[in-house]
Amino acid sequence: MGRWEPGAGGRLREAALNLYLERGFEQTMVADIAERAGVTARTFFRYFADKREVLFDAAAELEEKSLAALEAAPATASPLEAVAAALDAVAAIIGHDRALARTRHAVITANADLRERELIKLAHMSAALADGLRRRGIGDAEASLAAETGSAVYRVAFQRWVDADDLDLREAIDQSFAQLRTLTASD
Amino acid sequence: MGRWEPGAGGRLREAALNLYLERGFEQTMVADIAERAGVTARTFFRYFADKREVLFDAAAELEEKSLAALEAAPATASPLEAVAAALDAVAAIIGHDRALARTRHAVITANADLRERELIKLAHMSAALADGLRRRGIGDAEASLAAETGSAVYRVAFQRWVDADDLDLREAIDQSFAQLRTLTASD
Secondary structure (H helix, E strand, O other), X not given: OOOOOOHHHHHHHHHHHHHXXXXXXXXXXXXXXXXXXXXXXXXXXXXXXXXXXXXXXXXXXXHHHHHHHHHHOOOOOOHHHHHHHHHHHHHHHHOXXXXXXXXXXXXXXXXXXXXXXXXXXXXXXXXXHHHXXXXXXXXXXXXXXXXXXXXXXXXXXXXXXXXXXXXXXXHHHHXXXXXXXXHHHOO | OOOOOXXXXXXXHHHHXXXXXXXXXXXXXXHHHHHHHOOOHXXXXXXXXXXXXXXXXXXXXXXXXXXXXXXXXXXXXXXXXXXXXXXXXXXXXXXXXXXHHHHHHHHHHXXXXXXXXXXXXXXXXXXXXXXXXXXXXXXXXXXXXXXXXXXXXXXXXXXXXXXXXXXXXXXXHHHHHHHHHHHHHOO
8 A cells, every 4th residue: 555655656655545435446447537637648657557557556565575574573582473564564554644544444445346456465465474473483273374374463453443443453463363362262 | 075975976076076176166067067076067057056165165155154153052151162152163074085175175276366256255254253243242343254254364374174084174173273263371
């Protein structure tokens, strides 16, 4: 996920997300986005391959940074601690702009195709983190379980964060991990 | 997921899965399936809406039975115990035929569209279980976390079960829950 960055890219992203929310994703054309951002459609395509990319262009960065954080975790870190480090890296990228995240989330939630795309991106990231854990010497099933559990923790934390007014995304993740420990302890 | 049930439906399912595995899902036509099963294409369409339905026609039954098991869990059951009851119901349906599950899993794993479809079906089931937990009075975030964690446990257990020779699916699920407790205890 990007930021409300300055310049044409930032204006295009802001215009696109607001139009998707107001009119619906399907109903918004690239020409509408460019017009609202005060640029040409040609400029839009300098920043984004298509209108869906406005929503998903940060997935590669998120996966790369979270994997780097997992790999940089101390060798003594438990599997879930390494996953928590990866989620911290995600929070560092998207956690500073709840308004952007909330708008993007509302747009995705309103459209079945976009929900599926988001699900696939998250599954891809979870698989990458599981592979990263295997490279740290964690067993196959344990690595998958830790990565998938981390993914569950993240999704729940993210939802609470976008719904909240003053909760920090990092705090929300910490709280979800604490809730997971409570759940498994009472199992 | 169905069974190698007797009659034309069972023969069609077996023929379809074997052809998908041998030739690939995309390359297999309904006429090929009907021919191998020794019936007409018209008979195929009495059992399945299309060739994808051979793989996913049991999703509704799995969701319904697992939700019923969750709802039938004692009021004193913890959220994860209720989810475990739901997964037991899934295991009771698909756990008796590893050969079928293994073939189906291999076919789905080999095809990106089918992998996405499977991911969406699992997400749908997880959301239904979370809703079921909410109706049991579990808080919103806790219900999502328990259902998503259960989904992670199931996916890892399922993979170990299809890869194994003598492990029972129920045992594999129990082992994954135990592994989850170990992971969260060392976090």
